Amino acid sequence: MTREQQIAHWAPIVTTVFRAEDNIKAEWLPRLQEAKHLDEPQKEALADEYVRAIAAEIIDHCGMAFDGGDGENEIEPYNEL
Secondary structure (H helix, E strand, O other): OOHHHHHHHHHHHHHHHHHHHHHHHHHHHHHHHHHHHOOHHHHHHHHHHHHHHHHHHHHHOOOOOOOOOOOOOOOOOOOOO
């Protein structure tokens, strides 16, 4: 896979993550801001929880379709904002 093909593959994934993050930011922003007062293990646990929340947002809102029909895995970002 060429560099351009890799970029074309990853760009919709990144877009999907950003949109999902945008959808949960109202709930998560205060928690993330308070993280600066946590110790390192607590920060890591919160970061893991945040990543899972983003993943759940993507899955729960049908953020990805993995069947491009041509045998290739294609990912299409969802447009829910």
